Amino acid sequence: MTAATITVDGSYAARLARRGDSWFPERWTLDSPEPYAVPLAGHQPEEPGTEVLPLSDGRVLIHRLVDGRHAFALLYPTGPETGEIPLGGVECEGGLSLLPPAPDGTRAYALAVGARSTDVWLVAGGSFGPEHLAEVPGRCSGGVWLDRTGRLLALDRESAGCVKTVAVDLERGGEVSPLLQIAEGSDDRLLLADADSGLLLIRSNAPGHDRLGWGVLGGTLPVRFPESLRLADCAVTPFAIQPGQTLLPEGCAVALRIDGPAGTWLGVWRPAERRMRQLRAPVGWLAGSGHWTRDGVLRLPYVTRDVPCGVARVTAPPQELPDAPSLKPVPPPAPRPVPLQQAPLGGRVAAG
Structure with missing residues (x-):
């Protein structure tokens, strides 16, 4: 089953x-009493x-080749039929893919990767069809809103044989500034970011091999690579951060997809x-899909033979604070991203 x-x-x-051998778009309404x-x-x-990508007004953007x-x-649905509003198209030599849903829910963006540069397009929500917004030097991937x-x-850009995350200001003509610079020759990718707390989830090989780490946008502490995010013989991928935790990045609950020999779980x-709490995933989970509410409920879409549209709700376990003095809130994130400091690679890697 495809993720949502x-x-x-x-x-x-x-x-x-x-359905059988045929594929079709499907929209889920999640804010009703029953999905x-x-x-x-x-x-x-x-x-x-x-x-396909949903908008906050209930319409669904579709990208076809x-x-x-x-x-x-x-x-959009029109009774038993499907209405369709053409928006135009983009011609490009390389690949083009949709970026994650925009924060305002009314616009949609795409990334077109060329041989030497990457273009950012506004493909829905503009005035005259697809609009070219920025050309970023280098080949970019990923895409996280800050x-x-x-x-x-934020985009992960290949440069000088390694990957570094940069921030692109779409209101300043695509002005680029560095975001992740953990070590000179390391591959540093941004996976998730929360605008309320500034919490960043990062994957980097700066510690010597690929590790999950975390930092704070605009913070002064280095990226940390906790042992609690490592599981032997398993791939661990974060897919959602609890919003609404202003000034409290350390208290944000993060949902992770775990893939291992025994299957996929949470x-x-x-x-x-x-430590990481490990939980059984609901049967039929659209793996890697989920949404946190501000009060700490993780909603997971699933499909079974008997339930064609289901949402399982998992309440985040209460936070366990260490015996040390309480953590103090960090300052608010800076209005513009700044490079995170170099990780402490000499000797012990900090764990959280």
Whole structure:
């Protein structure tokens, strides 16, 4: 089953569903008393790699590859049929993919990677179809929003044989500034960011091999790589951060997807704690999909034979504080991202 993409406010989700050998977009309404799904099938089945992204007004953006051109349209239910509003297309030599849902829920963006540079496009929510916003030197991947306005976008850029995350200011013509510089030759990628607390989840090989770490946007402490985020023979991937924890990044609950020999299950972790809680995933979970509420409830979409649209709710375990004095709130994140300091690689790596 394909994962679902969820709006930042958690009101809607969208995914590419399968019926027999046919694929079609499906919209999930999550902010109703009972979640429900609406199929948005067109006149013909979609290709398996077709991208869909929900907007906060209930429409779904679809990205299709048509005769070598990237075409975009908005889908919406009209009784038993599907309405479609064409938005135009983009022609580019390399690949193009949708970025994660924008914070305001009304716009959608895409990343087009070329041989020497990467273009950022506004593909929904503009005035005249797709609009070119910025050209970033270098080949970029990823894509994480750093603020609540959709101005600052973090991208992982290849440069001089390694990968470093940079921040792109979309209101200043794509002005680029460094964000992650943990070690000179390390690959440093940003996986998730929370605009309220400034908490960042990072993957880097600065400690000698790939590790999950965390830092704070605008903070003064180095990136930390806690042992609690390491599981033998397992891949651990963060997919959601609890919002609303202003000035308290250490207390934010982080949801993690764990893939191992025994299958796929859940992890819940906080920077302030020294262990990860491991939980069984709901049957039929759309693995890697989920949304935290501000009061610490993790909502996980799932599909079974009997439940075509279900949401399991997992309450974050109470925070366990160490015996040391209480952690003090960190200062508010800086209005612009600054490079995180070099990780303490000489000797013991800090654990949290």
